[in-house]
């Protein structure tokens with residue numbers, strides 16, 4: 551069998567409204583999630599045993615191989631299919647920063663579940679794979695489907711949104727990891743509001759979406775920035791860029807995004823920011 555490959559795209563929370571901690575240890579949330587055209591790259595081919603090789607600029611940021619969500623996902627798929635540990639040689643080209651609010655681990659798991667299904671010829675549709683992904687991470691199902699969706703519940707109750715048009719954007723990570731669990735705990739120390747899904751924008755053109763997003767928020771932004779001041783620096787530097795129409799943190803950070811009117815404006819701004827902060831991860835992209 552030939553090797554097969556997929557992009558595991560970065561996830562962005564355009565807004566994130568978080569409610570108070572529930573008895574199950576999770577927070578109810580309301581979010582609109584979209585996906586970038588940048589991400590990790592997963593490659594899979596049939597082999598005698600199961601193996602994972604990690605390459606790319608952020609390979610060193612990942613700890614023990616057995617903790618990798620890629621192996622956990624493939625083992626869970628083998629168990630669900632009743633075939634034991636699948637024989638697959640997997641390569642993860644880690645292009646996304648780790649613990650970055652971009653759902654990288656969940657997106658890797660989603661991509662490898664689809665690749666392993668196809669390589670092994672297993673009769674699982676995407677909904678069945680999303681159930682396996684849900685057991686791995688709250689962001690698992692959204693990153694498995696990897697298309698624009700309203701997320702509610704603990705992030706796993708999805709309503710796909712076909713109206714949203716492509717949004718030119720810049721992704722900026724200031725090089726500090728942000729622990730999701732620690733950010734939610736810092737959030738708990740404040741006084742949580744409600745995780746209500748807002749009425750959608752009056753129109754899905756980019757200008758209306760940006761105006762509507764400006765009155766939404768990411769409730770994890772302040773607690774994450776209190777833990778990692780570099781997030782505030784990234785927000786300020788990104789908001790200052792010519793053409794940046796809206797700047798916000800994604801997920802539990804530390805990555806922030808800015809929306810632009812055109813892909814060209816995002817690219818120009820990205821070059822300017824990379825020159826100012828050569829140690830930051832800066833990527834122009836299109837969110838959809």
Ligand SMILES: C[C@](O)(CO)[C@H](O)COP(=O)(O)OP(=O)(O)OC[C@H]1O[C@@H](n2ccc(N)nc2=O)[C@H](O)[C@@H]1O
Nearest residue numbers: 575576577578687688689690704705730731734801802
């Ligand atoms: C911040 C977001 O990325 C927004 O999409 C997600 O809510 C986080 O999703 P995730 O990283 O997939 O989260 P998990 O790996 O399942 O959980 C990590 C930790 O985050 C907290 N967590 C996560 C999701 C949620 N709705 N409420 C939570 O309180 C829990 O303490 C959990 O132990």
Ligand SMILES: Nc1ncnc2c1ncn2[C@@H]1O[C@H](COP(=O)(O)OP(=O)(O)OP(=O)(O)O)[C@@H](O)[C@H]1O
Nearest residue numbers: 618619648649650651652653654655658689730801
């Ligand atoms: N393939 C993987 N890629 C990234 N992180 C992984 C992977 N497998 C396991 N992990 C672990 O998961 C943790 C979260 O990493 P990830 O990059 O998915 O965070 P994130 O982008 O903040 O996710 P989210 O937006 O869902 O909160 C890391 O601390 C890392 O050790």
